[in-house]
Amino acid sequence: MTFSLHPTYDDPRTAELVERLRDYLDGELADYERERGITPAGRLTRADLEPVWRRSRELGFYGIHLPEEYGGQNLTHRQLAALKEEAGASGRVLSHCVLGDMGGPLRAGDILKHATAHQLDTYLLPLVRGKRACCFSLTETDAGSDVRSMRTVAVRDGDGYRLTGHKVFSSAGPFADFAIVVARMAGTGEQEGDKPQFSAFLVDLDSPGCRVEDGATPMSGEHIESDIVLDDCHVPAANLLGEEGKGMRIALGRVTTNRLLHCPTVLGAARRAVKLTLDRTRTRQVAGGPLLMLQAIQHKVADMATELYAARSMTYAALAALDEGREVHAEAFMCKLFVAESAFRILDEAVQIHGKEGLTQGNEIEYLFRKIRMFRVLTGTSEIQRNGIAKLLAFQH
Ligand SMILES: Cc1cc2nc3c(=O)[nH]c(=O)nc-3n(C[C@H](O)[C@H](O)[C@H](O)COP(=O)(O)OP(=O)(O)OC[C@H]3O[C@@H](n4cnc5c(N)ncnc54)[C@H](O)[C@@H]3O)c2cc1C
Numbered sequence: 001m002t003f004s005l006h007p008t009y010d011d012p013r014t015a016e017l018v019e020r021l022r023d024y025l026d027g028e029l030a031d032y033e034r035e036r037g038i039t040p041a042g043r044l045t046r047a048d049l050e051p052v053w054r055r056s057r058e059l060g061f062y063g064i065h066l067p068e069e070y071g072g073q074n075l076t077h078r079q080l081a082a083l084k085e086e087a088g089a090s091g092r093v094l095s096h097c098v099l100g101d102m103g104g105p106l107r108a109g110d111i112l113k114h115a116t117a118h119q120l121d122t123y124l125l126p127l128v129r130g131k132r133a134c135c136f137s138l139t140e141t142d143a144g145s146d147v148r149s150m151r152t153v154a155v156r157d158g159d160g161y162r163l164t165g166h167k168v169f170s171s172a173g174p175f176a177d178f179a180i181v182v183a184r185m186a187g188t189g190e191q192e193g194d195k196p197q198f199s200a201f202l203v204d205l206d207s208p209g210c211r212v213e214d215g216a217t218p219m220s221g222e223h224i225e226s227d228i229v230l231d232d233c234h235v236p237a238a239n240l241l242g243e244e245g246k247g248m249r250i251a252l253g254r255v256t257t258n259r260l261l262h263c264p265t266v267l268g269a270a271r272r273a274v275k276l277t278l279d280r281t282r283t284r285q286v287a288g289g290p291l292l293m294l295q296a297i298q299h300k301v302a303d304m305a306t307e308l309y310a311a312r313s314m315t316y317a318a319l320a321a322l323d324e325g326r327e328v329h330a331e332a333f334m335c336k337l338f339v340a341e342s343a344f345r346i347l348d349e350a351v352q353i354h355g356k357e358g359l360t361q362g363n364e365i366e367y368l369f370r371k372i373r374m375f376r377v378l379t380g381t382s383e384i385q386r387n388g389i390a391k392l393l394a395f396q397h
Pocket of ligand 1: 137141144146170171218225377378379380382384387
């Protein structure tokens with residue numbers, strides 16, 4: 001893999017898809033955002049998102065990674081990553097709606113594999129078609145990295161379950177019709193030494209006993225988080241995902257794949273930051289010449305580009321191994337760790353080089369800095385990635 005801020009691909013299919021996606025992001029989607037006055041700080045509505053889901057589906061991008069039987073094009077992980085990177089590098093606010101990250105098939109992850117025929121028909125196929133949307137609700141105020149300490153509980157009740165608990169930070173919650181909720185089974189994990197069992201459920205957000213509340217606003221300033229409050233909410237047995245007691249494995253299986261697949265989005269944002277910074281160093285005049293003439297600045301952009309190249313190379317190497325059917329547990333932890341940390345350093349230098357512009361609200365670099373900072377916590381913190389790597393090293397080597 002060679003370095004480029006405008007990557008090309010040898011595989012003709014990837015090259016064609018990336019080209020078509022760039023045209024859509026820079027053309028039609030850019031116009032749509034301009035016409036609607038959509039900015040990162042604005043409050044998005046379902047009415048803003050739904051036309052993009054549908055149009056992206058018409059163009060073949062929404063759920064493109066899925067098998068053909070679900071209307072996808074059966075992409076490899078590398079092909080999907082190339083598209084995710086492009087979406088991340090586009091600077092479009094709604095780029096997360098194009099491939100299905102925001103409430104769509106990418107948010108549901110690989111739970112399709114665990115779905116019954118009823119769940120496919122009622123929830124997941126409408127999701128893939130952009131007609132319904134979902135959020136994923138694992139985290140609670142006192143259960144983040146240590147998800148097993150969650151308090152949300154499921155009690156068996158006739159032909160179904162009653163769920164009670166309070167989930168926070170469910171991304172895409174404001175636009176979702178249903179949530180994938182993980183809860184502890186009542187009667188498990190209550191005594192010392194008794195292992196808790198968890199189950200995953202598809203919960204209709206308009207069910208009696210379920211409330212969607214405005215979630216906290218993270219430092220990115222986006223209003224895309226919800227709290228999901230469950231108060232003795234009845235969930236039919238038909239909405240249990242997979243087997244009872246196996247929900248954590250389903251949820252964390254999704255997180256492991258997501259961990260690697262989040263990386264290209266972040267790489268895209270970092271790539272955009274390097275490009276915007278280079279542009280700035282060429283046009284910003286100091287001491288009678290462009291910033292880029294100063295060696296101190298040249299060194300900074302050299303470091304930014306080098307970090308980007310390293311992070312991108314390792315991510316695509318891990319994705320290639322995954323496509324070959326190899327285990328990439330350690331590599332996924334390593335990529336998530338290194339991509340998050342190096343993207344943060346890249347954005348920090350980008351802010352520095354932009355000076356006061358980089359500190360000013362409304363400037364894209366200022367927004368990207370805040371957005372990228374979050375990635376050291378999201379989808380598993382950097383410390384949790386290090387724990388994972390160290391544990392695998394201890395057991396395997
Ligand atoms: C914008 C945003 C979107 C999110 N979207 C979702 C979503 O859609 N669905 C969802 O379920 N959750 C979501 N989350 C939650 C996210 O996954 C958690 O924030 C994350 O898992 C970390 O948990 P925590 O914030 O409670 O931190 P804590 O677990 O409280 O950790 C605090 C600090 O302690 C460290 N730490 C904790 N345990 C260990 C350990 N064992 N070893 C070493 N260090 C440790 C952490 O690394 C961190 O630095 C989102 C969060 C944000 C901010």
